Amino acid sequence: MRILLVEDDPSLGETTARALRSQSWAVDWLSNGESIPNAVKLVTYDLVVLDVGLPGIDGFEALxxxxxxxxGMPILMLTARDAVEDRVHGLQLGADDYLVKPFALTELLARIQALTRRFHARQHNELHLGSLRLDLIAKRAFLADKPIELLPREWAVLVYLLNNIGKVVSKEQILEAISGWDETPSGNAIEVYVSRLRTKLSNTGISIRAIRGFGYLVEESAHDTQP
Known part of the structure; x- marks a missing residue:
C-alpha cells in the first residue's frame, strides 16, 4: 500500500511516517497542500492522511x-479542532474518517486498516491469474488454494504486476509503486524480488517474462520458459 501523508508539523510528520512504514507501507510525506495536486497526478495512492491545519491551502480545501x-481513494483527516462542526464539514466534503490530535499511533494504524478494508470491499478483494489468487484484504497469496509465503516487497511487486496484466512494466514503474520518495532501492533490488517470485511460481503455468529494454510482463502460459 502507498500512502500520501500531508502534515506540516515536522515532529508529528516524522513520527507518523515512521509508524506507517513500520507496517511495510510506502509513504510519501508532504508539508503543504499546494503540492498535493502534482503528487496525485504522478502517483496512484491507496490512501491519504491529510492534516486540516496546513499553511496556505488548508486540509478542507485540499480535500x-x-x-x-x-x-476516490480513502482520505483520513487529522485535526486539532475537536468541534463537531469541523468534523461534519470534513465529512460533507468527502472525508472518510477523522482523527483528533493528539492521537495514539495504534489508533491511526487501526483506522487506516479499517478504511482500506472497506474501500477494497467496495472495489475488488482479490486478484487472479490462472491458479494464482491474491487476497488483498488478508494479504495472502494462494496457488491452487494452497498458501504461498511472500515477503512484503515480494507481495507488493506481485500485486503491481497483477494489476497490470497484459502490460510491460519497467523497473522504474515498479520501484515507484512500492517505494516512498525517501527510499532508494535499486533496479537490482527489483531483479531480486522478481527472481524470488519466479522461484515461488515455478511450474505453475504463470511466468514473469523479462522484455529486454522494457521491463517485465506477467502472463499465464502452458510452460515456464523464463529461467
Missing part, C-alpha cells in the same frame, strides 16, 4: 479539490 477531481 474539496481532490474530490472535485474524482480522486
Amino acid at each position: 474539496r479539490r481532490l474530490r472535485s477531481e474524482s480522486k
Whole structure:
C-alpha cells in the first residue's frame, strides 16, 4: 500500500511516517497542500492522511479539490479542532474518517486498516491469474488454494504486476509503486524480488517474462520458459 501523508508539523510528520512504514507501507510525506495536486497526478495512492491545519491551502480545501477531481481513494483527516462542526464539514466534503490530535499511533494504524478494508470491499478483494489468487484484504497469496509465503516487497511487486496484466512494466514503474520518495532501492533490488517470485511460481503455468529494454510482463502460459 502507498500512502500520501500531508502534515506540516515536522515532529508529528516524522513520527507518523515512521509508524506507517513500520507496517511495510510506502509513504510519501508532504508539508503543504499546494503540492498535493502534482503528487496525485504522478502517483496512484491507496490512501491519504491529510492534516486540516496546513499553511496556505488548508486540509478542507485540499480535500474539496481532490474530490472535485474524482480522486476516490480513502482520505483520513487529522485535526486539532475537536468541534463537531469541523468534523461534519470534513465529512460533507468527502472525508472518510477523522482523527483528533493528539492521537495514539495504534489508533491511526487501526483506522487506516479499517478504511482500506472497506474501500477494497467496495472495489475488488482479490486478484487472479490462472491458479494464482491474491487476497488483498488478508494479504495472502494462494496457488491452487494452497498458501504461498511472500515477503512484503515480494507481495507488493506481485500485486503491481497483477494489476497490470497484459502490460510491460519497467523497473522504474515498479520501484515507484512500492517505494516512498525517501527510499532508494535499486533496479537490482527489483531483479531480486522478481527472481524470488519466479522461484515461488515455478511450474505453475504463470511466468514473469523479462522484455529486454522494457521491463517485465506477467502472463499465464502452458510452460515456464523464463529461467
